[in-house]
Amino acid sequence: MLSRNYLSWIILILFLCLYLFFPSGSSVTDAWYSAASIKYKAKIFDPHHLLYNALGYLFCYLPLKEGFDVLGSLKVLNALFAVAGLLIVQKLLRKLDFSEIQVIIITSLSGLSFAILRYATENETYIVPLFFALAASYTFLKYLATGINRFALFTGIWMTIAVLFHQVYFLWWLGLLISLVSAGRKTPVLTYVFISLSGPLVYLLVIIIISGNIRPETVFNFILGDFKEGAKLGLSGKGLFLSSVNLIRSFIQVHGYIINMIRLNILFVLPGIISVFLVAFSLYRLPEKKNNIKNPRFAYAHLMIIILQFIFAMFAAGNAEFMVMIPVLVFILVPLFTVNPEKFLSIILVSVAIWNISYGLLPLHFKSHAPEQFLCDESFQRQNVIVIASDDQLLKSMLYYTTGINDIGNIYSSPAVLEFKGLKIKILEDIINDALKAGITIYTDCIGSVSVSRASITEGDLNTDFFRKYETLPVKTWESCLGTRSVYKVMKKL
Numbered sequence: 206m207l208s209r210n211y212l213s214w215i216i217l218i219l220f221l222c223l224y225l226f227f228p229s230g231s232s233v234t235d236a237w238y239s240a241a242s243i244k245y246k247a248k249i250f251d252p253h254h255l256l257y258n259a260l261g262y263l264f265c266y267l268p269l270k271e272g273f274d275v276l277g278s279l280k281v282l283n284a285l286f287a288v289a290g291l292l293i294v295q296k297l298l299r300k301l302d303f304s305e306i307q308v309i310i311i312t313s314l315s316g317l318s319f320a321i322l323r324y325a326t327e328n329e330t331y332i333v334p335l336f337f338a339l340a341a342s343y344t345f346l347k348y349l350a351t352g353i354n355r356f357a358l359f360t361g362i363w364m365t366i367a368v369l370f371h372q373v374y375f376l377w378w379l380g381l382l383i384s385l386v387s388a389g390r391k392t393p394v395l396t397y398v399f400i401s402l403s404g405p406l407v408y409l410l411v412i413i414i415i416s417g418n419i420r421p422e423t424v425f426n427f428i429l430g431d432f433k434e435g436a437k438l439g440l441s442g443k444g445l446f447l448s449s450v451n452l453i454r455s456f457i458q459v460h461g462y463i464i465n466m467i468r469l470n471i472l473f474v475l476p477g478i479i480s481v482f483l484v485a486f487s488l489y490r491l492p493e494k495k496n497n498i499k500n501p502r503f504a505y506a507h508l509m510i511i512i513l514q515f516i517f518a519m520f521a522a523g524n525a526e527f528m529v530m531i532p533v534l535v536f537i538l539v540p541l542f543t544v545n546p547e548k549f550l551s552i553i554l555v556s557v558a559i560w561n562i563s564y565g566l567l568p569l570h571f572k573s574h575a576p577e578q579f580l581c582d583e584s585f586q587r588q589n590v591i592v593i594a595s596d597d598q599l600l601k602s603m604l605y606y607t608t609g610i611n612d613i614g615n616i617y618s619s620p621a622v623l624e625f626k627g628l629k630i631k632i633l634e635d636i637i638n639d640a641l642k643a644g645i646t647i648y649t650d651c652i653g654s655v656s657v658s659r660a661s662i663t664e665g666d667l668n669t670d671f672f673r674k675y676e677t678l679p680v681k682t683w684e685s686c687l688g689t690r691s692v693y694k695v696m697k698k699l
Contacts, residue, residue: 213295213305213312216312220287223316223566224284224287224322225281227567228284228327229323229569229572230573230574231569231572231574232327232328234596234599234602235330236279236328239257239261239279240261240328241605241609243258243261243262243279244265244269244606244609245609246262250411250415252408253371253372254334255370255411256366256370257370260282260333261279264279265282275606276328280327282328283326283332283333284325286335287325287336288325289336290332290335290336290339290533291315291316293339294311294315294339294533295312296343297339297343298311298312298537300343300347301537303540304547307540307546310550310554311537311550314532314553314554314557315532315536317554317557317558317561317562318456318536318561319454319455319456319457319458320454320455320525320528320530320531321529321533322561322566323565323569324529329526330370330371331371331526331529332529334366334370334371334373334374335367335533337363337364337366337367338363338364338367338374341362341378341381342503344359344363345357345360345506346503348360348393349502349503354393357385357397358396358397358400361396361397362400364377364378364381365378365400365401365403368404373514373517376517377514378401380507380510381397381506381510384503384509385397388502408424408428409424411427412427445523449523450523452515452531454525455528455529455531456532456535457560458564458565462568462686462687463564465686465687465689466687473563477560477564479559480556483555483556484553484556486552487549490548492549493544494543495541495542495543503541504541508538510530514528514531515528515531573683574603575683576650576681576690576691577596577600579692580600580692581600581604581607584600584604584613584615584648585604585613589644589645590645590648591615591636591647591648592616592617592647593617593633593647594618595668597616597618601613604616618633619651619668620668620672621651633671637675641697647694647695647696648680648692649672649677649692649695650692652669652693653690653691653693672693675697675698676695676697677693677695677696678693
């Protein structure tokens with residue numbers, strides 16, 4: 206019989222296979238743009254995830270020379286780091302004196318949470334920093350257990366690297382710092398802060414390499430350029446709603462296309478029914494709260510990190526990307542705050558596995574970007590064509606990756622996107638009217654039935670209301686289990 210230690214390694218191998226064999230079939234805008242930046246060596250350093258493209262470039266150096274797909278190679282990179290992160294989770298759990306069955310259950314729950322499934326199979330920047338943040342928490346735990354300042358140093362190193370891979374991990378860094386300060390010992394705090402100063406130095410070095418100077422306006426434009434260009438932080442009713450939904454989505458996939466799947470074939474309801482039944486059954490196995498929490502400094506430090514990350518996500522319009530670490534931390538903390546949670550977590554594990562594989566991993570793997578590819582081909586290969594795109598940045602990034610041309614000049618934002626950016630929709634109306642007078646063909650995918658999603662909630666009926674001024678004719682339609690998508694030709698109203 207295999208020992209449980211061997212079983213934990215087998216689970217890691219299975220997760221690696223899962224991530225590698227079921228990558229996202231329809232990559233998002235940032236995935237295409239990042240891959241294009243690496244492919245053409247155009248933007249190796251991005252301020253908000255400074256080192257990700259640089260790491261991607263190094264990882265893809267030989268595959269690129271051999272003609273391998275850069276985007277696919279970067280998905281492999283994230284799959285490897287996701288499994289490496291799960292290995293750190295196992296080491297951390299054993300350091301917390303969890304039983305092997307708890308190690309196996311929590312590792313599996315972490316790896317099957319939708320946030321990890323989603324980003325381990327995509328070219329995005331959120332898995333790599335999570336690996337380094339988990340490594341920092343592991344050495345932080347070793348510091349708490351031993352009091353040796355060397356581990357505070359390693360914690361600072363890993364945490365600084367995490368922040369350099371994505372700025373949002375500053376909040377994880379802050380949570381560990383507050384915990385160190387509350388302990389009342391100066392040396393580990395000074396060690397942690399001192400080594401963390403290497404992070405800003407790396408930024409300054411990159412700015413010098415890119416700009417040749419470190420004038421205040423240069424530093425500001427590099428680090429905070431997105432805010433200068435209109436990115437906003439703030440609370441709103443929709444932001445609070447989306448924050449709640451995306452917090453749930455960090456654990457399980459919640460999306461309007463699930464309804465489309467069930468409408469297409471009623472059998473698609475079965476995974477949901479089984480999962481809901483298991484969750485209901487798990488309520489009979491709810492663990493009791495512990496009176497005395499083991500490793501309280503570690504537990505409360507990471508509870509604080511969860512709260513900080515969620516608050517920041519709320520101010521960032523509920524972005525799910527900023528909550529990718531929450532499920533992993535929650536699953537790690539549950540046994541610290543409860544008594545004998547194994548049966549409860551086992552049932553939840555089966556439920557999460559059925560739901561997220563059925564409604565998350567597999568649909569996204571088989572999802573096609575055929576409508577976007579059609580619009581890309583039409584806009585690039587044909588003369589006298591313009592496109593009003595529901596996601597213009599996605600089309601531009603796909604074309605950039607394919608052709609090396611950053612903007613071909615005939616793809617325009619949707620009315621809703623213009624409104625969101627504070628731009629005048631009248632500009633788009635003038636462009637369409639001038640194009641129609643000149644006999645230019647206009648395509649759009651901004652109208653028609655759409656699945657309930659973050660974009661549809663945010664945009665409302667803005668696009669539909671705008672295009673009522675024109676005659677719209679379906680040109681091409683794609684049917685799939687995720688719903689019907691169409692491209693329309695825009696014409697003068699008769």
